[in-house]
Amino acid sequence: MKKVVIIGDGGHGKVVADIVNSNSDMIVYAILDDKHVEAFIENGILNGPISHVTKLIDSNQDIRVVFGIGSNAARKKIFAELEISPDKYIRAIHSSAIVSPSAKIGNGAVVMPGVIINVDAIIEEHVIVNSGCVVEHDCVVSKFSHISPLAVLTGGVRIGEGTHIGAGASVIPLKTIGAWTVVGAGAVVVSDIEDRVTVVGSPARVIKREG
Structure with a gap:
């Protein structure tokens, strides 16, 4: 135990x-x-x-x-x-989460109730995958990131270190979101997003750059 x-x-x-x-x-x-x-x-x-x-x-x-x-x-x-x-550090995965056997979950990651993590996805160390999220095939979520409730990462999405994806946000396939960036709740990301910015809306647009 x-x-x-x-x-x-x-x-x-x-x-x-x-x-x-x-x-x-x-x-x-x-x-x-x-x-x-x-x-x-x-x-x-x-x-x-x-x-x-x-x-x-x-x-x-x-x-x-x-x-x-x-x-x-x-x-x-x-x-x-x-x-x-x-x-x-443990991997804290709720018993109701659906995680593909080929997905990789890093030490310290937290996977909450109702999450789906599909084939060959990579969740790095100390990531939070919050309630009801979908992380599709071949996604990479870098360490210390947080995917908020009901967000959807479609196939092949890459999320940089420390980035926060807001509740209900969606990212279309094969897009890259930089490190320490914030994607607002309900945003729809249809293009690559740079490091250290805040984006909102559909399609997502930059409203703030760090500094």
């Missing part, structure tokens, strides 16, 4: 806890967040500051870790600060 430590004690963390509990070989052991100053037990679950995770890993070889944080930048920052071995 894997004892799972969830980093992040907000709404997203609640969903991640539900995903962990949907798997018969996992149990939520601790929920850590820096809003807690000291460690305490609540409903049989250890709570405390994020820094407590290293002590837990050192004391128990069955401990595994996953982020319950929706912010892409925050996940990457905390990941770098903790310096935890990559093999200590």
Whole structure:
């Protein structure tokens, strides 16, 4: 039985806890967040500051870790600060998700209820694939990205690191979206999108460039 430590004690963390509990070989052991100053037990679950995770890993070889944080930048920052071995991060995949046997899911990825991930798709480390998403064949979703509820990535789409695809957005086949870009809710992406911009609408258009 894997004892799972969830980093992040907000709404997203609640969903991640539900995903962990949907798997018969996992149990939520601790929920850590820096809003807690000291460690305490609540409903049989250890709570405390994020820094407590290293002590837990050192004391128990069955401990595994996953982020319950929706912010892409925050996940990457905390990941770098903790310096935890990559093999200590679990793939948190809800039991209702449909994942092709040929799809590749990276350590730390979270796949939520009702998701479909099709043949030869690649979901890299610490990606969130949110409720009801479709990630079609041969897509590549780079690390620390977040695909929001009911978004659709059609075949061969490539998503750059740290990018956020908004709820209900669609990307037509073979398009590339750059790193740390935001695609607004309901947008329809019909052409390649550059790094570090925000796009909205149908067809999606740039409304903001970083800096």
